Amino acid sequence: MNTPLQTPICDVLGCDVPIVLAGMGGVARSDLVAAVSSAGGFGLLGMVRESPELITAEIARVRGLCEREFGVSLIPAATPPELFTAELAACIAARVSAVALFWDLSYEAIARLRDASILVLCQVGSTEEAHAAVRAGAQIIIAQGAEAGGHVRGSTALRTLLAEMAPQLRVPLLAAGGIVDGQGVAEVLGLGAQGAVIGTAFLATEESFAHDYHKQRIITASAGAPLRTRAFHVNWPPDAEVRVLPNSVTEGRRGDPFSGHRTVIGAEGARSIWLFSTDSPLRDMTGDFEAMALYAGEGVGGITAIAPAAERLRSICAEAEQHLAMVRNDGAQAVADKDADAVPASQLCYARQADDLYAGFATREEILVFLNELLEAERAGARITARTALDAKDESLAGLMQEIRHDEARWCAMLLTWITQLNGTASPRIGDFYGKCLAIADLYARARFINRGQGWVVRRLKEMLPRIRDDGLHADLTAMLLGHDENIRRSEMMLATTPSEGAGN
Numbered sequence: 001m002n003t004p005l006q007t008p009i010c011d012v013l014g015c016d017v018p019i020v021l022a023g024m025g026g027v028a029r030s031d032l033v034a035a036v037s038s039a040g041g042f043g044l045l046g047m048v049r050e051s052p053e054l055i056t057a058e059i060a061r062v063r064g065l066c067e068r069e070f071g072v073s074l075i076p077a078a079t080p081p082e083l084f085t086a087e088l089a090a091c092i093a094a095r096v097s098a099v100a101l102f103w104d105l106s107y108e109a110i111a112r113l114r115d116a117s118i119l120v121l122c123q124v125g126s127t128e129e130a131h132a133a134v135r136a137g138a139q140i141i142i143a144q145g146a147e148a149g150g151h152v153r154g155s156t157a158l159r160t161l162l163a164e165m166a167p168q169l170r171v172p173l174l175a176a177g178g179i180v181d182g183q184g185v186a187e188v189l190g191l192g193a194q195g196a197v198i199g200t201a202f203l204a205t206e207e208s209f210a211h212d213y214h215k216q217r218i219i220t221a222s223a224g225a226p227l228r229t230r231a232f233h234v235n236w237p238p239d240a241e242v243r244v245l246p247n248s249v250t251e252g253r254r255g256d257p258f259s260g261h262r263t264v265i266g267a268e269g270a271r272s273i274w275l276f277s278t279d280s281p282l283r284d285m286t287g288d289f290e291a292m293a294l295y296a297g298e299g300v301g302g303i304t305a306i307a308p309a310a311e312r313l314r315s316i317c318a319e320a321e322q323h324l325a326m327v328r329n330d331g332a333q334a335v336a337d338k339d340a341d342a343v344p345a346s347q348l349c350y351a352r353q354a355d356d357l358y359a360g361f362a363t364r365e366e367i368l369v370f371l372n373e374l375l376e377a378e379r380a381g382a383r384i385t386a387r388t389a390l391d392a393k394d395e396s397l398a399g400l401m402q403e404i405r406h407d408e409a410r411w412c413a414m415l416l417t418w419i420t421q422l423n424g425t426a427s428p429r430i431g432d433f434y435g436k437c438l439a440i441a442d443l444y445a446r447a448r449f450i451n452r453g454q455g456w457v458v459r460r461l462k463e464m465l466p467r468i469r470d471d472g473l474h475a476d477l478t479a480m481l482l483g484h485d486e487n488i489r490r491s492e493m494m495l496a497t498t499p500s501e502g503a504g505n
Contacts, residue, residue: 003016003017003321004321004324005017005018005185005189005317005321006018007189007194007195008194008405008409009140009172009174009194009195010195011382011385011386011387011405011409012140012172012383012386012390013042013069013097013098014042014097014430014434015037015040015068015069016040016041017040017313017317018174018185018194018196019036019040019041019042019185019198019313019317020041020042020043020044020142020174020197020198021033021036021037021041021042021043021197021198021199021202022044022046022073022150022176022197022198022199022202023044023045023046023047023048023071023072023073023100024046024150024199024202024295025046025047025049025073025075025278025280026048026209026210026279026280027046027199027208027209027280027282028043028044028045028046028208028209029045029046029209030045030058030062030065032202032205032207032208032209032309033045033062033070034061034065034066034070034207035205035207035308035309035310036202036309036310036313037062037066037069038065038066038310039310039313039314040068040313040317041313042069042070042071042098043062043071044070044071044072044073044098044100045058045059045062045070045072045073047073047074047087048073048075048079049075049078049079049080049083049235050087051083051086052086052089052090055072055090055091056090056093056094059072059090059091059094059096069097069098070096070098071096071097071098071099071100071119071121072091072096072098072099072100073099073100073101073102074088074091074099074100074101074102074109075101075102075103076101076103076106076109077103077104077236078103078235078236078237078278088109088112091113091118092112092113092116092118095116095118097118097119098118098120098121098140099113099118099119099120099121100121100123100142101120101121101122101123101138102123102151102153103151103153103237103240104237105122105129105132105133105136110122110133110136110137110138111137114139114391117391117438117441119139119140119387119390120137120138120139120140121138121141122136122138122140122141122142123141123142123144123153123176123197124141124142124143124144124153124154125144125152125153125155125156126153126154126156126161127161127165127168129153129154130165130168134169134170134171138171139171139172139390140171140172140173140390141165141169141171141173141174142173142174143158143161143162143165143174143175143176143177143193144158144161144176144197145157145158145160145161145162145176145177145178146177147178147243147297147299148176148177148199148243148297148298149199149200149226149243149244149295149296149297149298149300150199150243150295150297151236151240151241151242152241152242152243158175158176158177158179158188159187159188159191162175162188162191162192162193163191165192166191166192166193167192172194172195172390173192173193173194174193174194174195174196174197175191175193175195175196176197176198176199177297177298178297178298178299179196179197179198179201179297179299180200180201180297180302180303181201181299181302181315182315182316182317182318182319182320182321182322182323183319183320183323184196185316185317185319185320185323186320186322186323186324187323189320189324190324198316199297200218200295200296200297200299200300200303201299201302201303201316202309202312203215203218203295203296204218204303204305204306204307205306205307205308205309205312206307206308206309207308207309208309209282209283209284210281210282210283211282211283211285211289213289213290214280214289214292214294215306217294217296218296218300218303219303219304219305219306221296221300222301223299223301223302224301225245225246225296225300226243226244226245226296226297226300227243227244227250228241228242229241229242229249229250230242231249231250231257231276232244232257232276232277232278232293233257233258233276233277233278234262234274234276234278235277235278235279242278242295243295243296243297244294244295244296245294245295245300247290247291247294248290248291249275249276249291254276254291257276262274262275263275265287265288265292266279266281266285266286266287266288266289266292267285267286267287268282268284269284273285273292275291277292279292279293280292280293280295361467361468361469362464362467362468362469364422364424366467367422367468367473368419368422368424370460370464371418371419371422372415372419372424372426372427373460374415374457374460374480375412375415375419375427376427376429376430376431377431377433377453377456377457378411378412378457379408379412379429379430379431379434380430380431380433380434380437381404381405381431381433381450381453381454381457382405382408382412383430383434384433384434384446384450385401385404385405385408385450386401386402386405387438388401388443388446388447388450389401389402389405391443394443396494397443397444397447397494397498400447400490400491401447401450404450404454407483407484407487410483411480411483414480418473418476433453436449437449437450437453444495444498447491447494447495448491448495451488451491451492454484454487455488457481457484458485458488461478461480461481462481464477465477465478465481
């Protein structure tokens with residue numbers, strides 16, 4: 001997918017658009033995660049306090065429904081230690097792409113995930129928490145604003161939090177809290193986030209595991225309805241606030257939440273659902289749904305219908321693209337639009353297929369096959385260098401990978417432009433190189449493999465360039481060749497002076 005919404009986080013997570021499904025406990029199950037990831041976003045399974053058997057089964061089911069990347073959301077503070085250890089083990093054994101952590105910071109969990117080459121996202125409510133998470137090894141930070149639904153970590157409005165946090169962090173930053181539409185996505189991108197984490201808008205979708213009662217309350221709620229309360233506290237650390245829709249509990253009609261008395265109001269199979277617990281109504285539950293935690297963010301007023309998750313994602317992206325230019329204050333979008341509008345020279349020069357064949361030039365069809373071959377390789381290169389930059393502890397290696405990623409993304413944009421000019425269809429695939437490269441745990445060995453991939457691109461360009469008739473395309477592909485040659489040279493210099501393999505991990 002070629003979209004102005006693409007940011008570096010897309011290469012890191014392996015998605016097309018920077019929209020992440022919040023890992024809502026119970027709600028974000030396999031159907032919803034697969035729908036969001038298949039549509040180009042990045043889904044997070046909400047596996048809070050779930051058994052390792054369920055986690056393993058849900059991961060397998062997502063993989064059976066889609067071929068895209070996704071992750072798992074866990075909450076150490078709300079999970080018994082033995083169960084959390086088993087949850088981690090299940091995620092590591094399944095080799096999920098990423099794990100998102102929330103609430104208390106778990107150094108041990110982050111270390112275990114990093115050692116298993118699993119991306120670590122940490123959701124925080126303050127800049128101080130963000131710095132602590134980065135020091136602990138988090139590779140992506142989710143800034144959760146006070147507008148968020150469900151458990152709310154901080155008290156700072158999202159826009160204020162981003163303005164404070166974005167200039168200080170060196171790792172990718174995602175924004176969460178009250179975002180339900182494309183305008184919200186565009187705004188947080190303009191404030192320095194590389195993507196948005198969205199919950200409420202995806203809760204009210206066909207694939208969501210939320211009970212229909214909860215979905216109906218979402219689509220009929222007014223914008224100012226959600227409120228913060230500590231009343232729903234059973235199963236969580238004390239004094240944790242949640243944002244929910246008003247009900248008989250928040251109105252005080254169900255008694256004192258902290259009296260210590262326990263009343264069963266529902267069931268999920270053999271498990272009892274207690275009054276004042278943090279459980280929200282799910283498809284497989286029975287009971288008094290009105291008295292359960294009806295989580296919703298402040299943006300709930302913008303959700304007025306239940307829709308397929310893919311349709312909702314596409315709607316959000318389309319609206320975000322319309323608003324993007326208004327929130328990019330540095331003029332980067334204007335420059336990008338100008339470049340995208342530039343017409344390469346002689347765009348119709350491949351109309352005479354017979355003349356091209358006679359002169360030895362490649363036909364339009366051959367060139368499109370070649371450009372798509374390069375596009376798949378460059379897309380794989382952009383994603384593996386972005387991932388390696390985050391994994392590396394060696395600043396020299398991380399910096400080099402970041403610079404190469406920038407180049408790979410640049411060549412992807414150039415190739416997409418030419419494929420469009422030639423009235424072709426861009427391949428959506430990511431080259432097999434990505435998977436092969438990611439399987440190499442030692443980062444210096446991976447960097448050497450990346451360098452071999454750069455060499456392959458150089459060889460293919462040298463083979464095809466003599467057959468390119470169009471001057472503009474020839475110039476762009478020549479620049480691509482020279483850029484890859486330079487990256488190979490720089491990589492060889494850096495790798496020649498590195499310590500033994502393993503030091504970059």
